[in-house]
Amino acid sequence: LMPSTAMLETNIQKDDTFILIVYKSIKTFCYSDCCSFLYYNELTEEENMKRYIMFQLLRNEFTRILPSSYNGENQYCAAYNISNKFFIAEDACAIQYPSTRGLGHKNFAFLNNIKENLEFIGFRVCYLEEKIETLHNCKIITDGFWDNEQKQFIYFTPNSEKSKSIFENFYLKTMMSK
Numbered sequence: 378l379m380p381s382t383a384m385l386e387t388n389i390q391k392d393d394t395f396i397l398i399v400y401k402s403i404k405t406f407c408y409s410d411c412c413s414f415l416y417y418n419e420l421t422e423e424e425n426m427k428r429y430i431m432f433q434l435l436r437n438e439f440t441r442i443l444p445s446s447y448n449g450e451n452q453y454c455a456a457y458n459i460s461n462k463f464f465i466a467e468d469a470c471a472i473q474y475p476s477t478r479g480l481g482h483k484n485f486a487f488l489n490n491i492k493e494n495l496e497f498i499g500f501r502v503c504y505l506e507e508k509i510e511t512l513h514n515c516k517i518i519t520d521g522f523w524d525n526e527q528k529q530f531i532y533f534t535p536n537s538e539k540s541k542s543i544f545e546n547f548y549l550k551t552m553m554s555k
Contacts, residue, residue: 379482380397381482382476382482382483382484383397384505385476385482386476386477386484389505389508390505390508391505391506391507391508392504392505392506393504393505394502394503394504394505394518395502395503395505396500396501396502396503397500397501397503398497398499398500399497399498399499399500399501399544400491400495400496400497400498401495401496401498402494402495402496403494403495403496404493404494406470406471406494407466407468407469407470407471408469408470408471408472408473408485409460409464409465409466409469409471409472409473410464410472410473411436411460411464411472411473411474411475412436412473412474412475412483414428414429414432414433416429435459435463435464436475438455438459456474456477460472460474465488469488470487470488470489470493470494471485471486471487471488471494472485472486472488473485474486497523498522498543499520499521499522499523499543499544500520500521501517501518501519501520501521501535501544502517502518502519502520502521503515503516503517503518504516504518517535519532519533519534519535520532520533520534520535520537520539520540520543520544521533522539522543
C-alpha cells in the first residue's frame with residue numbers, strides 16, 4: 378500500500394528512474410499474515426504466551442538483515458524458509474510479511490498466479506530526486522495505462538484528468554511531488 382516500502386526494499390537511490398505498478402484486488406482471497414499475532418480464546422493464557430514468544434522469535438529472524446558479505450538474493454532465504462515452514466496456510470494464495478528494510482512497513486507477495494486475484498491499473502515512471510532515510514522525494518515523469526482497443530500502453534502527465542481520476546484512491550498521489 379505504500380510506494381516507500383517498495384522503494385526501500387529495492388534500494389532505489391538518488392537519481393534512479395523506476396516504475397511503480399498499481400494493481401487492485403478483483404476478488405476476496407485468503408492470505409497468511411506474518412505481521413500480526415492472533416490470540417486464540419480456546420487456548421489457555423500459557424499456550425497463547427508460548428505461541429506469542431515463538432511468533433516474536435520467528436518474526437525477528439524473518440526480518441533480520443544479513444551482513445553485507447551476503448549477496449542481495451541471499452537476504453531473503455531465511456525469510457522464505459521461515460514463512461514456508463511456519464506461516465503459510467495451505468489455502469493461502471499470498472503472504473503479508475514485515476519489511477526487512479523499513480521498521481513498521483509491510484510487504485505482500487502472491488504465491489501463485491496474481492492474475493487470478495489482481496487487475497492491472499497502471500504504472501508511474503518516477504525519478505528519485507532525493508532520499509532522506511525513509512522519506513523519498515520523487516518526480517513523476519509519466520503515467521501509463523493499457524488501452525485494450527489499441528493493444529498498447531498510452532501515456533499521460535501526472536496532472537492529466539486520466540491520471541487524477543485513476544490514481545485518486547491510491548497512495549501514489551500523496552507520496553510523491555509533482
